[in-house]
Amino acid sequence: MTAVFLGVRHHSPACARLVAHTIEELRPAYVLVEGPADMNDRLDELLLGHRLPIAVFSHHRDDRRAATSWTPLCEYSPEWVALTAGRAAGAELRFIDLPAWHPAFEERANRYADAEARYAEATGRLCERFAVNSVDALWDELFEAQPADLAERLDTYFDLVRGDTEATPGDRAREEYMAAWVRAALAEAGGRPVLVVTGGFHRPALRTLAASDGPAGWPTVPAPPEGSVGGSFLVPYSFRQLDAFVGYQSGMPSPGYYQQVWEHGQRAAADGLFRSVAERLRARRHPVSTADLIAARGLTAGLATLRGHAAPSRLDVLDGLAGTLVNDDLDQPLPWARRGPLTPGTHPVVVELVRAGSGDRVGTLHPDTPLPPLVHDVAARLAGLGLAEGRPLTLHLTDPADLERSRVLHRLRVLDVPGLVRTEGPAHGADPVLTERWEPGPAAGREAALIEAGGYGASLPEAATAALALRLGADGPGPAGLLFDAVLCGATGLAEQVVAALAAGIRSERELGPLGETLGAALGLWRHDRVYGVARSPLLAEVIDGAVGRVLWLAEGLHGPAGPQPDRLRALAGVRDALLHAEELLTVSRETAGLICRRISEDERAPDDLRGAAFGLRCALGEAADRAAAVRAAGAPERLGDWLGGLFVLARGELTAPGATSGDDADVLLPVLDGLVTAMTDGEFLTALPSLRQAFAWFPPRERERVARSLIERRGLRGSARSLLRTTADPLLIARAQHLEDAVRHRIDRHGLGAAR
Known part of the structure; x- marks a missing residue:
């Protein structure tokens, strides 16, 4: 009664061949494979006639976290070969790893991401010993190009790289669980062998754990926590997603090349890579002559001989092509000399070499593959609304039918489902645009995206709601964009959850910029929306009131570096608009806001632009103030422009409109400013000029011309004010x-x- 442990590298043709050969020779009773144990009762579905690559997509969501995970498989994945060859040999098949929702996978999005970074020291020594630059080159050198004695060399390699490396708590939990499956299979095998196929990092630990005592019987598959939502579905995958050059942690680079190695052998794969590179470069009108290709083949053959390869390896071909076709100096190493995605600035020829090796294959699912309810719900909605054909659309948002079409399309957009792309439409809640234009976009990956979106919910409204809720606090569009997305997707029932979460988030927000965006978006919708049904909505009232109070609280305590920051100025502008147009919603009165702004405007530690904006807010609210004295007290010449910038954002119209520069002493802003600038020395003026230019940039051209005309008249001169605004x-x-x-x-x-x- 024996267990044979094969430690493999995921997506390695050499390891896949070893698995197939081992099954043929061993004829095991059980083939145990690293994979999600909750898929064991669906192995028939997995082994339908799909066109690989495909992946098991798993999702989980509860009150604590939301997680997604992929288990990708291609034709040369050792795990896939273990399943197909094992079934052909009559073996019982089992996945033996924990389900993807389990906390052991909390920090990884891919089951097979046994990243070499955890044992970089050992692989670094090996790279130095074999004179290669990366772990991928090392793997090619040791295993893909040297098939003899593969099993023994794999054991030695993984024993070395694991060494005394301490496994993470997640890995320990997984290995203990997998070992329990091995012990159960040995007990049930009746003396026949059991084959265990896992990532090589786990093999040394599994051999030890499986030999220890443990509970008898098959392990139970852990159930998700009560109240959580989750499941697994098959999705189409692509070679591009499998490629280490685009960031897939456990991927073999150049999956298209390795597919050719799997199907036709290494020499034929090298020939295919040559052809693909030539076709790609010529299609992009890059000059590639026959002589260039002959020279590249010669250099490749020389490199293969020098490196002791019976047939050219992947690196031989890439180095030969790069050495011949790249005639410029490179400012960074070739991408196959390290591990990771391409970096910006990579030479265009090198980019095409990488993409040629990656391949364009995209998997497809068998027609009998079960799909999540969302896929069927979307298909029915699109057909019912006449959106299934994917033609260009112009939607009139005042038409109820077109508004419903718009909501469906926006829900698909927030779920990142490829298809129609909006090219025109309202940009915010106060935008008077009442039509939308949608154009067909790239549809690649649409089926996979829909299946993956099924993890958010069974119906389109439910899925869009969950996706928006999960975006709260995550990277991506700010709260203002999130709020408008919720409204675009259908405010009734959909925006309520997002708005409530926004209102809660406002109370802990520490930056004025996001608060200003949220306040502007909510106030615009509350005041002006006539399409989406949220004007005067009590949902938005809570957001507006909370944002106004939080902006004033943060602004009063802000002491920091000088220099204008438009985000915080717009936040105070939002407070101004709320006080002027929605005062009935606010717990902060105009009087209280005026007192706060007075304290800010008189606080020498506050940033100059914020002091000016606070004074401008007092003016906008009609508060009596000595404006001339305030301008004179703005500060040194280098501070004056920033102070004015804040003032102009909040009260430009009140201070510079016709009539504001004449009358009593309170309305003399421009004359006082003119006097201050005139009195500056040349050095002071040059110091103040940059910030003054920035301040007056807030004026549109017509208002600038009016200011220029006023200055000409004050000097008793004649001439065109417009000419002062132009340069020769x-x-x-x-x-x-x-x-x-x-x-x-x-x-x-x-x-x-x-x-x-």
């Missing part, structure tokens, strides 16, 4: 100067040397 400089020179300024600003920001703006 060469526009191309100005454009080059702007480009230089942008480049310098980007460089300063990249190195963290600039002041906050």
Whole structure:
């Protein structure tokens, strides 16, 4: 009664051949495979006539976390060969790993991500010993190009790289669970052998654990926590998703190349890679002559001989092609000299070499494959609304039927399902646009995306609601965009959960920018929406009230670096609009807001733009204030522009409209400002000029012309105010100067040397 443990690298043709050969020779009673044990009663579904690659997509959601996981399989995956060859040999098949929802997988999105980073020290020594640059090159050198004595060399390799490495708690839980399956299979095998196929990292531990005492009988499959939602479905996968060059942790690079190795052998795969590279480069009009290809083949053959390969390996071919076809200096190593995705700036020829090796194959599921309810729900909705054909659409949002079509399309959009793409439509709640234009977009991956979206819910509204809720607090669009997405997807019942979560999040938000975006979006919808049915909604009232109070609280306590920050200025502008147009919603009165803003405007520790904005908010609310004195007290010349920038954002119209520069002493902003600038020395003026330019950039051209006319009249001069706003400089020179300024600003920001703006 024996157990044979095969430690493999996932998606390795050499390991797949070893598994097939071992099953043929061993004729085991059981074939145990690293894979989700909750799929054991669905192995017939998995082994339908799919076109690989495919993956088992698993999802789980409860009050604590939401998780998704993929278990990808292609024709040369050792796990797939173990299943198909095992069934052909009459063996009983079992997946023996924990389900994907289990906390053991909490920090990984892929079951087969046994990342070599955990044993980088051992692989680093091996790379140095065999004079290769990466673990992928090491694997090719030791196993793919050297098929003899493969099993013994694999055992030695994985014993070495595992060594004394301490497994994570998740890995220990998985290995103990897998070992329990091995012990049960040995007990049931009746003396016949049991074959265990797992990732090589687990093999040393499994051999020890399986030999120890443990509970008898087959392990139970853990059940998800009560109240959680989860499940597993098969999805189409692609070679691009399998490729280590796009970031797949446990992937073999160049899966298209290895598919050819699996089907036709290494020499034929090398020939196929040559053809694919030539076709791709010529299709992109990159000059590739026959002489270039002959030279590349010669260099490849020389490299293979030098490296002791009977047939050219993948690296031989890639190095030969790069050495011949790349005629420029490269500012970074070739991507196959390391592990990881391509980096920005990779040479275009090198990009095509990588993509040629990756291949374009996309898997398809057998027609009898069960699909999640969401797929059928979406198909029915699209057919019922006349959206199934995927033609361009213009939707009139005031038409109830078109509004429902829009909601369905937006729900698919927030679920990241490829298809129609919106090219025109309202950008926010106050946007007066009442039509949308949708154009067909790339549909690749639509079936897989729909199946994966089924993890959010059984119906389209339910799935969209769950997807939006999970975006709260995650990377991606801010709360304002999330709120508008909820409204676009259908406010009734759909926005309530998101709005409630937004209202709760507002109370703990620490940045003025996101608060201002949320306040602007909610206020715009509350005031102006006439399409989506949320105008004057009590749901939005809570968000508006909470955001106003939080913005004022944060603004009063803000002491930080100088320099204008438009985000915080827009936040105070949102407070102004709420006080002027929705005061009945607010617990903060105009009087209280005015007192807070007075304290901010008089606080010398507050940023200058915020002080100016607070004073502007007082003016916008009609509060009597000595405006001339406030301008004179704004600060030194280098601070004046920032103060004015904040002031203009909040109260430009009240202070510079016709009539605001005449009358009593309270309405003399421009004359006082003119006097301050005139009194500056040349040095002071040059210091103040950049921030003054930024401040007056808030004025549209017509208002700038009015300011210029006022200044001309004050001096008793005649002339065109418009001419003061124009320059005689060469526009191309100005454009080059702007480009230089942008480049310098980007460089300063990249190195963290600039002041906050």
